Amino acid sequence: MTLRPWAFPVLAFLGPSPTAATQSTYSVYQFQLWQIEPDGTRHSGGGFGGGGSGEFDFRIWIKPEPRITGGLGYRLDADFVVHRLVDSTVMIGDITAIREVSSNAEPGDSIRHARLEEETFRRTLVLRSGATAWFYPFGMPKRGERGIVFEVSPAANPTTPAQKIGFDRAYFLLHDFLLTGRSYGIEWKPRTHSLRARLEIGTPGAGWSTVFEGPVFTRLPLRVPLDGKGARGSDLIFELQAPEWGIPPADVDAVCWRWSWADRQPPGGGSCAAIHEGPVVQRLYGSRAGFLRVTVLSSS
Amino acid sequence: MPDFPDLHRAYTKPTESDTDEAWRRVGPKLVRAGAYRMRLLIPAAVLVGLITAFGVGYVTGRRAAPSDRGAPEFRTERPAGIVIRPPELVAKPGS
Numbered sequence: 283m284t285l286r287p288w289a290f291p292v293l294a295f296l297g298p299s300p301t302a303a304t305q306s307t308y309s310v311y312q313f314q315l316w317q318i319e320p321d322g323t324r325h326s327g328g329g330f331g332g333g334g335s336g337e338f339d340f341r342i343w344i345k346p347e348p349r350i351t352g353g354l355g356y357r358l359d360a361d362f363v364v365h366r367l368v369d370s371t372v373m374i375g376d377i378t379a380i381r382e383v384s385s386n387a388e389p390g391d392s393i394r395h396a397r398l399e400e401e402t403f404r405r406t407l408v409l410r411s412g413a414t415a416w417f418y419p420f421g422m423p424k425r426g427e428r429g430i431v432f433e434v435s436p437a438a439n440p441t442t443p444a445q446k447i448g449f450d451r452a453y454f455l456l457h458d459f460l461l462t463g464r465s466y467g468i469e470w471k472p473r474t475h476s477l478r479a480r481l482e483i484g485t486p487g488a489g490w491s492t493v494f495e496g497p498v499f500t501r502l503p504l505r506v507p508l509d510g511k512g513a514r515g516s517d518l519i520f521e522l523q524a525p526e527w528g529i530p531p532a533d534v535d536a537v538c539w540r541w542s543w544a545d546r547q548p549p550g551g552g553s554c555a556a557i558h559e560g561p562v563v564q565r566l567y568g569s570r571a572g573f574l575r576v577t578v579l580s581s582s
Numbered sequence: 583m584p585d586f587p588d589l590h591r592a593y594t595k596p597t598e599s600d601t602d603e604a605w606r607r608v609g610p611k612l613v614r615a616g617a618y619r620m621r622l623l624i625p626a627a628v629l630v631g632l633i634t635a636f637g638v639g640y641v642t643g644r645r646a647a648p649s650d651r652g653a654p655e656f657r658t659e660r661p662a663g664i665v666i667r668p669p670e671l672v673a674k675p676g677s
Binding site for chain 2 (some may be wrong): 350
């Protein structure tokens with residue numbers, strides 16, 4: 283199920299919900315790569331498994347061979363945040379596709395000039411129990427086309443050990459496929475998923491009123507009612523950004539966020555703050571609420 | 583028919599020598615006319631060639647797919663049959 287814009291208000295309330303926010307302390311994944319043939323049949327390209335007793339996210343990168351991309355460079359990075367809830371899993375991917383539009387190399391020189399085109403996509407999925415996520419990096423192939431898909435299943439039972447298949451084994455399985463072991467990769471690492479924050483509106487002179495205090499989750503839009511003080515009377519949408527890939531949670535000393543209005547109209551903004559280092563004040567442009575004061579209380 | 587004289591008597595039939603003489607006068611002109619037509623054939627052939635080349639180029643251009651780089655769907659068929667489109671994430675029952 284791919285989420286449409288109208289579903290975001292539903293997601294927005296998942297954040298402050300104490301029941302839904304209770305997360306498993308285990309994160310185990312099973313990845314299965316499939317190749318889809320022109321007649322619709324699919325063949326397994328091998329599987330991987332991994333994870334651990336922490337809040338693990340995963341990332342898939344693909345750099346297909348030139349025969350697939352017509353000789354020009356192409357790279358896709360899909361960075362997924364995974365929130366394990368009591369009865370479901372929310373996966374939010376920020377996907378960046380970079381393709382070479384043209385390139386030339388000067389004779390006798392090692393410099394190669396390329397004109398690149400970058401596209402970014404946000405893909406959100408709510409997985410119920412028993413379902414698995416299917417990630418089509420090149421879109422869903424139509425009849426008569428070939429394609430690949432990654433099947434990602436967060437283990438429903440955290441005590442179930444992940445299936446272990448070594449990378450070398452996977453390489454040989456994939457050798458005849460559209461992607462080989464050299465042209466893609468899967469990583470899963472622990473990453474900060476949430477923190478406690480206090481959101482206040484007001485002005486430095488007239489004082490502050492708290493509009494939210496509690497856990498906020500990475501990439502999960504949090505909807506904060508402002509009693510009609512928002513731009514055009516809209517509620518505030520607050521979204522915590524995921525830390526850069528690869529930074530261990532213990533080393534995260536600052537977090538960033540973005541804010542917007544629930545009617546999806548401008549303006550919007552964002553800022554960053556160090557954890558445990560006091561509030562950050564930012565003007566809420568276009569509203570009667572004045573300023574937004576964000577205090578990061580703790581990383582949870 | 584008293585109003586018309588005997589025309590066949592007014593114009594005598596040309597003799598053999600008259601006919602030969604007439605052919606001698608006309609013959610070179612006919613040869614020159616033929617050579618002139620032959621000279622016209624060359625530019626006509628060039629013109630036909632140019633028109634044919636233009637037509638072939640036009641049809642080939644019409645058949646060629648427009649450049650699709652930058653389009654939302656990167657549709658160019660690859661040897662492997664892959665078409666690159668925006669990524670999708672969907673939920674399905676486990677395999």
